[in-house]
Amino acid sequence: MPELPEVETIRRALEKPLEGRRIVSAELRLPRMLLGFPAADLPKKLKGQRLRAVVRRGKYLILELDKDSLVIHLGMTGQLTYAAPDAPVDPRFRRTVTGMQKPYGAHPVDKHTHLLLRLDGGGKLMFRDPRTFGKILLVPGKSWIDHPRLGKLGPEPLTMKPAARAQDIPATSTRPVKALLLDQEFLAGVGNIYADEALFHAGIHPKRLVKSLKESEKTALLEAVKVVLRKGIKYQGTTFSDYRKPDGTSGTNFERLMVYGRGGKPCRTCGTVLHKTVVAQRGTVFCPLCQPLKKK
DNA sequence: AATTCGCCCTGTCGGC
């Protein structure tokens, strides 16, 4: 699922080709993907506006236009692809596997392609999402910052100060620590993959209760969040099913993960078989030796 | 107030 590193990778890839381009036409092929604005009015609203900036907040990608902001959440299986002018349609586009075929053209429009923006010069931006957990919002001006869906987001993990943020962790909370990491009001952009990775990196069991954490553990965990997110960005995101970069190729972080998706396999640090369980209604993988529930 | 639960949705996979 696209988390902060995946969305940031997409943002960086789209920045150059999109900024300054004018929307020639917009096609919303699945109206229910759009929230808070009449779907029928979207094409007229977007047509003619220039794309001024591509920004990210947590897991949200925001296309700032002349008058409005188009806010996109990729949900679990959302893909944003950009096709350069004159790029041929590539039928293999979405069949890519890590390390295999390299798409060279445009994603074919299929039944999962929900938004299609044609740009001046001939470029195309497409939003595809098989499971339709994604969302599109049209927000007037740059007030997306205050939109109900984005206004309550916690700090950006990459710019927060771990020691300071650690002070904000409730001392009496009975939640498992993994639930805290997944809480977008605590930190914006951490999802299931990087929560597990951060907990491993910090040597903390995902079921540890928040109130049981020592100050040093809190700070170490928040440092670990930054480390694993930076690593995710460095390798252009984690592809294990649907996530793709805008050119259709895969990120290469999956093969570098320490725990996520590796239940039953040996820990890369100590060789112990990694356990898989459920925490906060999410599949969770951890090393029982490197992340003990009780301190020795 | 804090926390958990149920639901949305569809491609993929294991079992028989």
Next chain:
DNA sequence: TGCCGACAGGGCGAAT
């Protein structure tokens, strides 16, 4: 081979 249930899970609203 084909059918079918289980599974994946972010975020929201309801329930506890």
